[in-house]
Amino acid sequence: GGIITQTPKFLIGQEGQKLTLKCQQNFNHDTMYWYRQDSGKGLRLIYYSITENDLQKGDLSEGYDASREKKSSFSLTVTSAQKNEMAVFLCASSIPGNTEVFFGKGTRLTVV
Amino acid sequence: QQKVQQSPESLIVPEGGMASLNCTSSDRNVDYFWWYRQHSGKSPKMLMSIFSNGEKEEGRFTVHLNKASLHTSLHIRDSQPSDSALYLCAASDTNTGKLTFGDGTVLTVKP
Numbered sequence: 001g002g003i004i005t006q007t008p009k010f011l012i013g014q015e016g017q018k019l020t021l022k023c024q025q026n027f028n029h030d031t032m033y034w035y036r037q038d039s040g041k042g043l044r045l046i047y048y049s050i051t052e053n054d055l056q057k058g059d060l061s062e063g064y065d066a067s068r069e070k071k072s073s074f075s076l077t078v079t080s081a082q083k084n085e086m087a088v089f090l091c092a093s094s095i096p097g098n099t100e101v102f103f104g105k106g107t108r109l110t111v112v
Numbered sequence: 113q114q115k116v117q118q119s120p121e122s123l124i125v126p127e128g129g130m131a132s133l134n135c136t137s138s139d140r141n142v143d144y145f146w147w148y149r150q151h152s153g154k155s156p157k158m159l160m161s162i163f164s165n166g167e168k169e170e171g172r173f174t175v176h177l178n179k180a181s182l183h184t185s186l187h188i189r190d191s192q193p194s195d196s197a198l199y200l201c202a203a204s205d206t207n208t209g210k211l212t213f214g215d216g217t218v219l220t221v222k223p
Contacts, residue, residue, distance in 0.1 A: 042215035103155035
């Protein structure tokens with residue numbers, strides 16, 4: 001089995017600050033995803049990547065950048081943190097095609 | 113507007129009862145449906161997937177799919193308190209690799 005590691009687990013930032021969240025997976029999966037989950041709600045797709053150096057926008061990409069320099073890592077940048085985006089950010093990965101997606105434990109973002 | 117709509121938003125069933133959850137996609141490019149379960153404070157875990165018309169059963173869980181209407185439903189029989197969780201429906205597009213989730217149904221099973 002493999003594991004998806006997200007760092008940091010908790011991130012506190014100031015309004016307007018640029019913040020970066022990191023994700024590493026050792027499944028050797030090609031596809032990786034970033035989702036945002038507001039408290040008690042569903043998952044909204046921010047960015048995904050089907051292979052190294054590929055980036056695809058999701059439905060919530062405005063205000064975020066992403067980077068996939070290596071197959072095993074996918075980072076997400078909040079370009080200017082806002083108080084209304086306090087949420088848990090979940091990274092996920094899968095092999096190509098219709099296969100199970102595995103999730104990391106999340107990064108909880110608080111903006112003060 | 114969410115392209116994957118789930119109903120109801122929340123559901124309470126007695127222990128031993130049947131829980132029925134619904135999900136519809138408005139994106140005609142999707143061709144695979146997933147059900148994930150997320151316990152409080154945990155990450156989502158896959159329960160079942162379906163891509164052909166009809167029904168699929170695994171233990172107490174049954175999933176139905178109607179491809180023409182892009183509607184799927186999840187039925188949990190003999191519900192247990194440990195089934196209490198947020199149930200997330202997702203739809204994927206094989207051509208793009210995009211996986212979109214709905215807002216979920218919060219299921220509470222009362223002992």
